[in-house]
Amino acid sequence: MRFIGSVIEKLQRHPKRLVFPEGTEPRILQAARQFYSLRLGVPILLGNRAEIKEVAAALNISLEGIRILNPAESEELDNFARRFEVLRRSKGMKSYEAREAMLQPNYFGAMMVAMHQADGFVSGANLNVGSVLRPLFQIIKVAPQTTTASSCLVMEVEDSRFGEQGVLFMADCGVIPEPNVEQLADIAVSTAQLARHLLGVRPRVALLSFSTKGSSAHPSVGRVQAATALAAQKAAARGLDAIFDGEMQVDAALVPEIAARKCPDGPIVGNANVLIFPDLNSGNIASKLVRHVARANAYGQILLGLDRPAADVSRGSNAHDILGVAAIVGVQAVDYHILYPGAGRSLPGEDESSG
Numbered sequence: 001m002r003f004i005g006s007v008i009e010k011l012q013r014h015p016k017r018l019v020f021p022e023g024t025e026p027r028i029l030q031a032a033r034q035f036y037s038l039r040l041g042v043p044i045l046l047g048n049r050a051e052i053k054e055v056a057a058a059l060n061i062s063l064e065g066i067r068i069l070n071p072a073e074s075e076e077l078d079n080f081a082r083r084f085e086v087l088r089r090s091k092g093m094k095s096y097e098a099r100e101a102m103l104q105p106n107y108f109g110a111m112m113v114a115m116h117q118a119d120g121f122v123s124g125a126n127l128n129v130g131s132v133l134r135p136l137f138q139i140i141k142v143a144p145q146t147t148t149a150s151s152c153l154v155m156e157v158e159d160s161r162f163g164e165q166g167v168l169f170m171a172d173c174g175v176i177p178e179p180n181v182e183q184l185a186d187i188a189v190s191t192a193q194l195a196r197h198l199l200g201v202r203p204r205v206a207l208l209s210f211s212t213k214g215s216s217a218h219p220s221v222g223r224v225q226a227a228t229a230l231a232a233q234k235a236a237a238r239g240l241d242a243i244f245d246g247e248m249q250v251d252a253a254l255v256p257e258i259a260a261r262k263c264p265d266g267p268i269v270g271n272a273n274v275l276i277f278p279d280l281n282s283g284n285i286a287s288k289l290v291r292h293v294a295r296a297n298a299y300g301q302i303l304l305g306l307d308r309p310a311a312d313v314s315r316g317s318n319a320h321d322i323l324g325v326a327a328i329v330g331v332q333a334v335d336y337h338i339l340y341p342g343a344g345r346s347l348p349g350e351d352e353s354s355g
Contacts (some may be wrong), residue, residue, distance in 0.1 A: 001106050001152070001164075001310070002029075003154065003156050003166070003167045003198075003199075004297065004299065004324045004327065007194065007198060007324070007327045007328055007331050008038060008040065008327050009265070010334070011040045011041070011327050011329050011331050011334070012039050012040060012328040014042035014333070014334045015040055015042070015057055015119075015122060015235060015330075016040070016041040016042075016119040016308060016330040016333045017042045017043075017044060017117075017118045017119045018035065018041060018044065018118060018119065018120045018121070018122055018326050018329060018330060019044040019046065019109040019112050019113060019118035019122075020032055020042055020043060020044065020045050020046065020109075020122055020326075021046045021047075021105035021106045021108070021109040021121075021122055021123045022046075022047070022105065022123055022124075022125050022126050022127070023045030023046050023047030023048075023051075023052045023068065023105070024047050024051050024052055024055050024318075025126050025323055026059055026127045026319075027125050027317065027318060027319045028045070028125055028320035028322060029045070029052070029055060029056055029059060029061050029126060029328060030059070030061065030322075030329045031043075031319045031320075031322035031323040032038070032045060032066050033061050034153075034319070034323045035325075035326055035327075036065040037065075038065055038107065038226060040120070040326070040327060040330055041330060042066075042067055042068060043065075043066050043067070043114075043326075044066075044067045045066060045067070045068050045069070045113070046069055046071060046105040046109055047068070047105060048070055049070055049207065051194065052066075053069050053199075054076060056112075059314040065286070071102060071103050071104070071105060071108040072103055072166055073322075074108070075248050076112075076115075076117070077099070077102055077108075078099075078116065080102045080103045080108065080111045080115070081095070081098040081099040081101075082098070083111065083347075083348045084093075084098040084102060084107070084111065084116075084131065084138075084139065084348070085097075085098035086164065086200075086348075087138065087139065087250065087348050088138065092098075092254065095297050096341065101135075102235070103153065104135075104184070105123075106113040106123055106127070106131060106134075106135045107135040107139070108134060109123065109135075110135040110138075110140055110310075111137040111139055111348065112309075113140065113308045113309075113310065114139050114140050114308060114347065114348045115347060115348070116344070116347075118278030119256075119307040119330065120308070120310060120326075120329035120332065120333045121136070121308070121309070121311070122310070122311050122313060122322065122326050122329055123311075123312065123313070124301075124311075124312040124314065124315065125311040125313055125315060125316075125317060125322060127316065128137055128315075129174060129175075130313060133175065133303075133311040133312060134347070136150065136302055136303065136306060136310055139348055140306050140308045140310065140348075141306070141307055142305050142306060142307065143305055143306060143340035143342070143343040144307070144308045144340070144341070144342035144343060145339060145340075145341065146186070146190075146305045146326050146340060147182070147184070147305075148174060148176070148183045148186035148187065148190070148195055148305050149173060149303065149304065149305040149306055150167050150172040150174075150175045150179075150180075150183070150186065150187045150190060150191075150304045150305060151172055151173060151174035151175045151300065151301035151302060151303050151304060151312065152171035152172065152173065152187075152191045152194060152300060152301065152302050152304055153169075153170045153174070153286050153287045153298055153299065153301055153302070154167065154168075154169055154170075154172060154198070154298075154299040154300055154302065154324075154328065155167070155169075155170055155287065155291065155296050155297070155298055155299075156166045156296060156297040156298075156299070157290070157296040158166075158295070158296070159292050159294075160228055162255060163254075163272070163273045164195075164199050164201055164273040166278070167199065167272040167273065168273060168274070168275060168290075169191050169194065169195045169203075169273065169275070170274075170275045170277065170283060170286070170290075170343070171188075171190075171191040171274075171275075171276055171277070171283065171285045171302075171304070172187045172258050172276075172280060172283055173185050173277070173283035173301060173310075174280070174283075174284065174300070174301035174312060175220070175280070175301070176280060177279065177280045177281075177305070178279050178280070179227075179278075179279065180182070180186075180223070181223055181226045181227045181230060182227075184207070184223065184227035184231075184276065185227045185228075185230035185231040185233075186233055186234070187276055187307070188205050188207060188227065188228075188231040188244060188276045189231050189234045189235050189238065189240065189242075190304040190305050191203075191205070191274050191276065191304065191341055192205050192231075192235060192240060192242040192244075192274055193238075193240060193303065194227060194302065194332070194339070195273060195274050196240065196241075196242065197331075197332070197335065197339055198328065198331065199273070199293045200311050201235070201273070202241055202243065202347070203240075203242040203243070203273060203274050204240060204243045204245075204246045204267075204268050204271055204272050204273050204274065205231070205242055205243060205245070205272065205274040205276060206245055206246060206248055206250075206252075206253035206268055206272035206274065206275055206303075207224050207227055207228045207231070207244065207245070207246030207247055207248070207276045207278075208224070208246070208247070208248060208249070208250055208253060208277055208278060208282070209224045209246065209247035209248065209249065209278055210249065211247050211248075211249070211261070212247065212248045212249045212262045212263055213247070213248065213263050213266070215262075220278060221247055223278070224246050224247035224278055225246065227246070227276075227277060228244050228245065228247065229248035230345065231244045231320065232244045235255070243265050243267045243268060245263075245267050245268045245272075246276075248262070248263060248266070248268075249262070250275065250286075252270065253270065253272040253275060254272060254277070255270045256269055256270030257270070258270060281310050287300075288316075297320070297321065297324065298314070298317075298321060299324040299325050299328055300313070300314070300316070300325065300333075301313070302325065302328055302329070303338075303341060306323055307340070307344060307346075308336070308343070308344055309329045309330075309332040309333045309336055309353075310329065311325045311326075311335050313325050313331050313352070319342055
């Protein structure tokens with residue numbers, strides 16, 4: 001069975017509530033319709049009710065089973081604004097500013113997830129990355145025992161020889177421009193955790209570079225080497241059974257014949273199912289190349305290290321991509337406490353010293 005089909009099956013056994021702040025976007029409406037039709041849970045669309053109904057009618061999309069919520073008319077607006085003001089008080093936020101923020105669907109949706117009124121958050125179809133990440137980082141923040149928030153892309157290619165039967169996890173392709181050693185190690189471990197959770201197999205994590213096992217000398221190569229060692233330590237401390245290898249070129253990570261020549265004694269030998277890029281430039285470029293040139297299905301960006309499940313979808317995503325992302329976020333929500341122990345216990349605004 002193809003990867004996303006197995007994810008959908010898992011979520012059908014434990015349906016969840018997902019909030020989609022871009023309620024009038026046609027691709028979001030189509031994905032929400034499929035989300036409900038497949039019995040994955042309750043999609044919650046944010047926005048003006050009349051406008052959402054008008055777009056749905058034009059597309060001949062039924063809104064049965066889909067909840068529509070206008071932040072401006074919500075009875076939770078004042079409560080959300082008060083909590084957000086407390087969260088941002090140390091930044092000098094005023095009451096009217098907090099209320100104005102909560103009128104914006106992405107802020108309102110992030111607060112819904114933070115307040116356990118939704119189980120996950122999916123946005124970005126029509127917005128730039130900052131407009132999606134800013135509310136999440138200000139309201140939800142990072143999970144306990146976690147220091148780095150990042151993202152990964154789940155790529156499903158036709159050729160099953162690559163990755164895990166054609167499934168590759170790629171990170172970080174959306175959040176941290178130039179990760180340091182600690183951040184790179186955290187990205188590797190968080191992505192490996194998600195791969196283990198979704199695939200049920202041992203993650204084989206390749207930390208990528210333009211060099212394989214010291215074939216070139218450069219400070220960036222040393223950074224990847226150090227991150228590889230640190231990732232293995234962090235994974236062991238968390239009880240995560242995974243293989244970490246690096247630094248290596250991407251062909252040595254994915255092609256056994258090439259790995260046999262470049263790093264014959266390595267533990268991965270061309271069978272990586274998780275690829276960790278040295279910076280955002282390489283990750284973003286490579287993931288888009290694979291998606292379009294190989295006509296791969298791309299599900300992401302799945303956000304990692306946050307206190308609640310969330311995703312920032314690409315503006316180039318179609319409805320199928322968004323549905324897949326929503327299914328992944330929903331499955332994360334089922335066992336999020338296993339991925340991130342202690343996550344989701346506190347509510348925003350409870351600790352007035354935060355911010």
